[in-house]
Amino acid sequence: MIYIKPVPFLIYRKRTLDGDTAGRIRPDLMLIGIDDTDSHEGMCTTYLGALLAARLRDAGFLVTSMTLARLNPNARYKTRGNAAVCIETDAGEKGFEIACGLVGELADLSCDNTNPGVAMSESPLPSWFYKKAVTGFLTIEEAFVFLDENGAVYRGWKNKRGLIGAAAALSASFGDTTYELLAYRHHEDKGERDVDRESIFLAEKMTYPHTWDSVDPENRVVVCVPHTPDPVIYGIRGESPEWVEKAASYIISEEPFITALYRTNQGTDAHLIDARIGDMKEDRSYRTKGIVSSNPATGEGGHVSFNLLDEQGASVRCMAYEPVKGFRDIVRALIPGDIVTVCGSFKGGSINLEKIEVVSLAEKTEVHPPVCTCGKRMTSAGSGKGYKCRRCGEKSGEHGIILVERTISTGRYEVPPVARRHLSKPLVRDGLFDS
Numbered sequence: 001m002i003y004i005k006p007v008p009f010l011i012y013r014k015r016t017l018d019g020d021t022a023g024r025i026r027p028d029l030m031l032i033g034i035d036d037t038d039s040h041e042g043m044c045t046t047y048l049g050a051l052l053a054a055r056l057r058d059a060g061f062l063v064t065s066m067t068l069a070r071l072n073p074n075a076r077y078k079t080r081g082n083a084a085v086c087i088e089t090d091a092g093e094k095g096f097e098i099a100c101g102l103v104g105e106l107a108d109l110s111c112d113n114t115n116p117g118v119a120m121s122e123s124p125l126p127s128w129f130y131k132k133a134v135t136g137f138l139t140i141e142e143a144f145v146f147l148d149e150n151g152a153v154y155r156g157w158k159n160k161r162g163l164i165g166a167a168a169a170l171s172a173s174f175g176d177t178t179y180e181l182l183a184y185r186h187h188e189d190k191g192e193r194d195v196d197r198e199s200i201f202l203a204e205k206m207t208y209p210h211t212w213d214s215v216d217p218e219n220r221v222v223v224c225v226p227h228t229p230d231p232v233i234y235g236i237r238g239e240s241p242e243w244v245e246k247a248a249s250y251i252i253s254e255e256p257f258i259t260a261l262y263r264t265n266q267g268t269d270a271h272l273i274d275a276r277i278g279d280m281k282e283d284r285s286y287r288t289k290g291i292v293s294s295n296p297a298t299g300e301g302g303h304v305s306f307n308l309l310d311e312q313g314a315s316v317r318c319m320a321y322e323p324v325k326g327f328r329d330i331v332r333a334l335i336p337g338d339i340v341t342v343c344g345s346f347k348g349g350s351i352n353l354e355k356i357e358v359v360s361l362a363e364k365t366e367v368h369p370p371v372c373t374c375g376k377r378m379t380s381a382g383s384g385k386g387y388k389c390r391r392c393g394e395k396s397g398e399h400g401i402i403l404v405e406r407t408i409s410t411g412r413y414e415v416p417p418v419a420r421r422h423l424s425k426p427l428v429r430d431g432l433f434d435s
């Protein structure tokens, strides 16, 4: 095992707003957006971004920022995490050429579902395109029109679908920003990754809550090391470049071939739309408030579901699947009458829960035999005959109602790190339900 201290090689500066070049410190800088270079057999667009940054620097150009934009997690053609990247550089057309060369060299073009796109613009493009790409859907034609209207240079391969993500990367504007430090092996290495598991638990212990989701302490699982055949060795997510670097300094692993530090929209809830149940559309992600209208039921495979009803009388099924582990116990503890805000993707007519806020709890009661005037609890007098006191013989037709203590409190609950979506904001980041 080799002790690795990642060396940050990028200079950060604040991204200017929405297509606005006025505040740009270096008007000679260009943005290069890239997407759709990987397949299930390997590669990763963020790795290609890291290589591009390295090649640009080797060629004597500046790389001033690297952005990783996660797009709609329910997009149909995504390979894994629906990532697109944007590199800011002073390399101009040479940068575009180098980026296209890398895509030609490394993208898995033999895979039907790999349709790369590279686009370049002089300044950030209007952010509505990114917002639609992270919350909804766009067509390849819309990407062409958008890029043409905004004077971008672009190149697509095969059906060119990657231009949607590349355009979204050029228009990415994050209200809330997090960082990820990624360590990569060479893209031809496909074996088991050599990472010391305990060192990752230590990294989390030393830097949490400033970094998150490296491990899942409750389920004792390492989350930041993938099991897929891509080049990522590990990725550390956190609130600043300093914190992710600090966490990475504890990690003992095989020597990375390359590292990259991206600013990202991960862990920001950028995918959530506030909506009423009746207005929800398939494959978008929502935050909505309602009243629990059925007792949670545990179905086949251990998934738990309940119905949520809103003030307009619309109802939706909310699901907590087996991979969310202990979060299902929270869901099982709900009862009809509880008021909750739920967050999650709307798929197949159900909301797949990512987070829940229990706003208020209904009273839980149980029916028992009444207590007699003599103080003793009555017992059943026989089917349909009410209750009878065995001590003094008094009878009653009334039930006794007992208030039962709830096993859940008001507050916010989330799925564990092992089941968290890239875009979902962990509760530890606070402010959570307001994006």
Ligand code: ATP
Residues within 6 Å of the ligand: 035, 036, 037, 038, 039, 043, 044, 045, 046, 071, 072, 075, 077, 078, 079, 080, 081, 082, 083, 084, 113, 114, 115, 132, 133, 134, 135, 136, 137, 138, 139, 161, 162, 163, 164, 165, 166
């Ligand atoms: P990679 O690491 O290569 O980026 P991935 O899991 O991020 O892998 P892709 O292989 O890029 O997924 O596939 C996603 C495809 O879907 C891309 O072609 C991208 O342009 C497109 N896409 C992304 N978001 C949307 C969206 N909101 N609407 C339509 N298409 C989208």
